[in-house]
Amino acid sequence: MSKEILTTQDLHLYYGEKEALKGINLNFEAKGITALIGPSGCGKSTYLRTLNRMNDLIPNVTITGTIKFKGQNLYAPSADTVQIRKEIGMVFQQPNPFPFSIYDNVIYGLRIAGEKNKEKLDAVVEKSLRQAAVWDEVKDHLHESALALSGGQQQRVCIARVLAVSPEIILLDEPTSALDPVSSSQIETTLLNLRHDYTIITVTHNLQQASRIADRTAFFMNGELVEVDQTKNIFMNPAEKQTEDYISGRFG
Amino acid sequence: MMNPKTQNKVAIGTLYGIAGLVVLILMALLGYILVSGLPQLSWHFLTAPAKAFLKGGGVGIQLYNSFYLLILAMLISFPIALGAAIYLYEYAKDNWVTTTIRTAIEILSSLPSVVVGLFGFLFFVVKLNLGFSILSGAFALTFFNLPLLTRSIEDSLRTIDTTQREGGLALGLSRWETVTRVILPAAVPSILTGVILSAGRVFGEAAALIYTAGQSAPALDFTDWNPFNISSPLNPMRPAETLAVHIWKINSEGIMPDAKAISSGSSAVLVLAILLFNFAARYLGKRLYKRLTSA
Incomplete structure (x- = not known):
């Protein structure tokens, strides 16, 4: 196995008494796209949100097990x-752009971190928006409100906003489920362009989407990880019966 | 038995009737106040000091006192209300402490203002020995205003979607940075609207001030801006009758020959000022939202 950037071991998560994740063991190698799929309520979004501790915001959540990012326990x-x-x-x-201009949205993280150099900020805005494949559409309106953009453009601006703080891993929680098909496919293209430079983990309800963009796919059900493999194997030749049933729509 | 369609029509008709009645009452009140009050208004009326026994007095000092007291009260209550609202909505966990605070705020906001005034009299005027003064009045108004303002700011924070908070945190902003750099800017227009509306209520408040800011309006020297001089408009320790208190006083013990006219004129000024606050709140809120959201 090549270098693993993020590892989870025996991860349990409880909402109050209810066990939502029942011992997940799942590791991610650096770079590439991993899709998390599974029926609603299977725990895939919950799992995704443990990876950057967004679940901390929810009261009454208990988490046990270890998640390590580059060897450090999160x-x-x-x-x-x-x-x-x-x-x-x-x-x-x-899509949740801040109610500010497109430019301000993208540099928000950096600016708050104290970056003041205008040239550097300009460069980051252009680079991030290009990476997010939305530069050409917004380059003439950088100082207009991000709220005036279409949903798909807003979502790509949100991706650019994340890219601007140069993370190593990007988590996406059903990034296209609120968008129309054209916008969705633009987001997919964006993600495909980013997969060489970032470790991308995306939750999706859309199986075709997973098969189109993901290098690896993990199938969750009832709070457990059923199986994880190369996307091709999951879709063509799954090891588990449950996976096959879900993939083929014969869900039981 | 009516059929559903007729039922619907009757229901809508009744509701329109009720709404119309409310508007009618408001119009009648406003109309009466303005029709009897507007003819009294003149530059002299708005700027001249009041006269105790003679006719021809104005409300200049009372008007000024109202604004000064309002600004002081807002300066004291806004930071506290903002802090309380941010704590309650952004930080506080849902437990018995928070519930107690909320209940306390609720009760405080329904306290009759005359009770607030009497409390202010006993505590600020007598106990803390501040006397009948602008400062006592401002503190009493703070008590009166704080719960309302806290609630209104909390409501403003509530209108900002949770996804905005998540967005901020997911960018690696701390909780505090998310509140101050994402949530507050987005909430500013609606907070401002709330502040101005509560300013309108404070401006028209009389009962809380009668026993705290006092019922006399000593002459002011508008060329003297040293706050330590007794005749300076800025002196916070002088007694200061406001416009609303003035109206109450004229009507209960006014002995000047033109008491009725002055009372009508003062009421018109008060109502106009409050209307102005309301319209300003809407206008500024909208303007600000546009500016802040499209840079």
Whole structure:
């Protein structure tokens, strides 16, 4: 196995008494796209949100097990969530640009981190928006409100916003489920362009999407990881019966 | 038995009737106040000091006192309300402490203002020995205003979607940075609207001030801006009758021959000022939202 950037061992998560994740063991190598698939309520989004500690925001959540990012335990008492989230960025289901200009949206993280050099900020804005494949559409409106953009453009601006703080890992929580098909395919293209430089983990309900973009696919069900493999194997030749049933729509 | 369609029509008709009645009452009140008050207004009326026994007095000092007291009260209550609202909405966990605070705020906001005034009298005026003064009045108004303002700011924060908070945190902003750099800027227009609306209520408040800021309006020297001089407009330790208190006083013990006219004129000024606050709140809120959201 090549270098693993993120590892989870025996990860359990409880909402109050209810066990939502039942001992997940899943590792991610650097670079490439991994898709997390499974029926609604299977725990895939919950799992994704443990990876940058977004579940901390929800009261009454208990997490046991270990998640290590480059060998460091994310849940160690000394772990700094702010630093973690800088390195493990996240894009959400609903595009959530801040109600500011496109330019300000993209540089927000950097500016708050104290970066003032205008040239550097300009360069980052262009680079990030290019990477997110939305530069050509917005380059003439950088100082207009990001809220005026279409949903798909907003989502790509949100991706650019994450890229601007140069994370190593990008988590995406059903990034296209609120978008129309054309916008969805633009997001997919964006992700495919990014897969050589970033470790991308995306939750998706759309099996075709997983098969189109993911290098690896992990199938979750009832809070357990059923199987994880090269995407091709999951779709053509799954090891588990459950996976096959889900993939073929014969869900039982 | 009516059929559903007729039922619907009757229901809508009734609701329109009720809404119309509310508007009608408001119009009648406003109309009466403005029709009887507007003719009294003149530059002299708005700027001249009041006269105790003679006719021809104005409300200049009372008007100024109202604004000064309003600004002081806002300066004291806004930071506290903002902090309380941010704590309650952004940080506080849902436990008995928070519930207690919320209940306390709720009760405080429904306290009759005359009770707030009497409390202010006993505590600020007598106990802390501040006397009948602008400062006592400002503190009493803070008590009166704080719960309302806290609630209104909390509501403003609530209108900002959770996804915005997640977006900020997911960028590696701390909780505090997310609040101050993402949530507050987005909430500013609606916070401002709330502040101005509560300013309108404070501006028209009388009962809380009668026993705290006092019922006399000593002459002011508008060329003297040293806050330590007793005749300076800025002196916070002088008694200061406001416009609303003035109206109450004229009507209960006014002995000047033109008491009725002055009372009508003062009411018109008060109502106009509050209307102005309301329209300003809407206008500024909208303008600001546009500016902040499209840079």
